[in-house]
Amino acid sequence: MASLPPIDLPSNATGAGAFDAPAGVEGNPLFEYLLRLGDDSLVLGQRLSEWCGHAPSVEVDLSLANMALDLIGQATLFLDYAGEVEGKGRDGDSLAFHRDVLDFRCCWLVEQPNGDFARTMARQCLFSTWQHLLFGRLAGSADERIAAIAAKAVKEVAYHRELASEWVIRLGDGTEESRRRMADGLDWTWRFVAELFEMDPLAGFMAEKGIGTDLAAFRADYDAAVRAVIEQATLPPPPDQRPILGGRRGHHSEHLGHLLATMQFLPRTYPDARW
Amino acid sequence: MYTTELQKTASLGATEDPERLAAFEARVAADEFIEPKDWMPEAYRRTLTRQISQHAHSEIVGMLPEGNWIGRAPSLRRKAILLAKVQDEAGHGLYLYSAAETLGTSREEMIEALHSGKAKYSTIFNYPTLTWADIGAIGWLVDGAAIMNQVPLQRTSYGPYARAMVRVCKEESFHQRQGYEIMMVLAAGTPDQKRMAQDALNRWWWPSLMMFGPPDADSPNTAQSMRWRIKRETNDELRQKFVDITVPQADALGLSVPDPALRWDKARGHYDYGEIDWEEFYAVVRGEGPVAKERIAARRQAWEDGAWVRDAAAAHARKHGRREAA
Ligand SMILES: [Fe+2]
Numbered sequence: 316m317a318s319l320p321p322i323d324l325p326s327n328a329t330g331a332g333a334f335d336a337p338a339g340v341e342g343n344p345l346f347e348y349l350l351r352l353g354d355d356s357l358v359l360g361q362r363l364s365e366w367c368g369h370a371p372s373v374e375v376d377l378s379l380a381n382m383a384l385d386l387i388g389q390a391t392l393f394l395d396y397a398g399e400v401e402g403k404g405r406d407g408d409s410l411a412f413h414r415d416v417l418d419f420r421c422c423w424l425v426e427q428p429n430g431d432f433a434r435t436m437a438r439q440c441l442f443s444t445w446q447h448l449l450f451g452r453l454a455g456s457a458d459e460r461i462a463a464i465a466a467k468a469v470k471e472v473a474y475h476r477e478l479a480s481e482w483v484i485r486l487g488d489g490t491e492e493s494r495r496r497m498a499d500g501l502d503w504t505w506r507f508v509a510e511l512f513e514m515d516p517l518a519g520f521m522a523e524k525g526i527g528t529d530l531a532a533f534r535a536d537y538d539a540a541v542r543a544v545i546e547q548a549t550l551p552p553p554p555d556q557r558p559i560l561g562g563r564r565g566h567h568s569e570h571l572g573h574l575l576a577t578m579q580f581l582p583r584t585y586p587d588a589r590w
Numbered sequence: 591m592y593t594t595e596l597q598k599t600a601s602l603g604a605t606e607d608p609e610r611l612a613a614f615e616a617r618v619a620a621d622e623f624i625e626p627k628d629w630m631p632e633a634y635r636r637t638l639t640r641q642i643s644q645h646a647h648s649e650i651v652g653m654l655p656e657g658n659w660i661g662r663a664p665s666l667r668r669k670a671i672l673l674a675k676v677q678d679e680a681g682h683g684l685y686l687y688s689a690a691e692t693l694g695t696s697r698e699e700m701i702e703a704l705h706s707g708k709a710k711y712s713t714i715f716n717y718p719t720l721t722w723a724d725i726g727a728i729g730w731l732v733d734g735a736a737i738m739n740q741v742p743l744q745r746t747s748y749g750p751y752a753r754a755m756v757r758v759c760k761e762e763s764f765h766q767r768q769g770y771e772i773m774m775v776l777a778a779g780t781p782d783q784k785r786m787a788q789d790a791l792n793r794w795w796w797p798s799l800m801m802f803g804p805p806d807a808d809s810p811n812t813a814q815s816m817r818w819r820i821k822r823e824t825n826d827e828l829r830q831k832f833v834d835i836t837v838p839q840a841d842a843l844g845l846s847v848p849d850p851a852l853r854w855d856k857a858r859g860h861y862d863y864g865e866i867d868w869e870e871f872y873a874v875v876r877g878e879g880p881v882a883k884e885r886i887a888a889r890r891q892a893w894e895d896g897a898w899v900r901d902a903a904a905a906h907a908r909k910h911g912r913r914e915a916a
């Protein structure tokens with residue numbers, strides 16, 4: 316019987332098919348860059364708010380809502396600014412509620428469904444640690460507006476990072492069940508870390524301008540910080556996984572479309588209404 | 591109201607020491623605060639525990655109908671305001687559970703009583719939120735009714751409860767204004783928005799009036815509660831105040847209150863209003879509200895799904911000798 320020829324797997328296979336090939340620097344790079352920042356915060360804030368009223372305790376409910384609130388606030392600042400930069404009369408609301416999946420620029424990590432509380436905390440720890448290091452650098456951005464937003468947000472995110480790291484530790488080093496769930500949560504989210512550090516042409520261009528920052532410059536700090544949390548959680552380091560990329564050019568998980576359908580329903584259904 | 595008598599009040603046992611009881615009643619009558627370590631009659635402790643825990647449960651269950659719209663709030667600003675509001679309600683729940691715990695019942699016991707259906711919570715949260723206007727109507731009417739009931743409780747006789755109410759009332763008045771502002775925008779909006787606003791008022795009006803509890807004639811424990819300064823105004827007095835304040839607000843919105851009997855009574859200086867359907871109220875108290883099963887199921891589910899998290903936090907704290915965080 317005929318069979319497929321054997322496939323030689325090169326050891327250095329990277330992404331970069333039609334799905335996740337990096338795009339060049341097109342259109343208005345500052346606008347695009349602000350969408351990345353704003354959409355990360357918006358989508359994660361939306362996700363976290365799904366916990367509201369359903370968390371493991373009232374205290375946890377409060378802390379999740381608190382993070383969601385910070386993130387929605389950041390999204391508003393970044394997206395309002397994006398609208399101004401674009402100069403086509405759009406504001407944060409029109410950007411949040413009237414773009415479809417292909418025009419969203421968030422990373423895959425923040426779109427991931429909440430799953431159980433362990434997965435939510437894995438996602439939060441991996442993201443907030445990155446966002447904290449990022450905003451620490453963007454606070455010195457050559458763009459004053461970005462610098463001001465980041466300087467304010469970095470304090471909020473420091474708290475998110477601490478809170479999520481503590482939960483990863485507590486759950487990893489808690490009971491048999493919590494340990495298994497925490498390991499599963501990290502396993503689910505681990506493949507999305509590489510995208511956080513992706514230096515595509517736009518990221519490179521913004522870094523050169525001094526508006527953005529070289530993400531590779533804090534990769535080592537990030538890895539060390541996350542490794543330390545996982546160690547303290549007494550969990551084995553998750554094995555490397557093939558990076559999943561594409562969010563920065565509008566190629567997302569299937570989950571994002573459903574999140575947007577919910578979030579955008581009112582402004583889309585009643586386009587003439589003001590709220 | 592959040593705290594209305596949804597269950598029978600414990601009767602004053604004959605076993606209390608008459609001298610201590612007289613001293614206690616004199617302190618209460620003099621508007622002194624009773625503190626957790628002070629002596630108090632058992633019936634006072636039981637009545638208060640029930641009232642405060644009922645209030646706490648109402649705050650927590652009340653997160654569900656509003657939480658239902660956070661994900662669909664129509665603008666970033668509205669989303670942030672609603673998130674902050676629901677977060678405030680969680681905070682109210684926490685202060686109130688803490689206040690109730692000072693009377694000797696643990697939070698776990700109270701939550702267990704809620705989940706088993708033994709403890710009640712405000713009937714209002716057993717109605718569904720169907721449109722965005724419901725978020726406006728809840729803020730305006732439900733938080734409005736809550737304020738009406740809770741402002742007098744800032745002077746209630748039990749210190750921890752009174753102090754919790756001071757904090758809570760400040761936030762409730764923000765909620766009320768924010769809700770009314772949503773209604774203003776909708777009432778002045780497109781025909782679809784105006785329809786939502788009117789429909790929300792139609793659905794929430796009567797349940798809001800029911801929040802104040804049964805008429806005084808059917809509220810036999812009011813006298814005792816008033817004497818103990820656990821209650822400072824009767825159900826009907828509070829309900830009348832609410833109607834008098836709210837009807838002109840509805841007029842200002844250009845919405846009509848769904849009560850054909852509503853009219854201004856010059857002689858009384860109050861609005862007369864139509865008969866409340868007490869059968870509906872008692873049905874909802876019995877757990878037969880339109881979404882009562884959904885509410886309790888959601889609370890139970892959250893609690894059960896969260897059990898492994900709370901266990902893990904406790905196990906971690908034991909291992910590391912630190913205080914439990916969950
Ligand atoms: Fe409240």
Ligand SMILES: [Fe+2]
Pocket residue numbers: 679733761762765
């Ligand atoms: Fe409230």
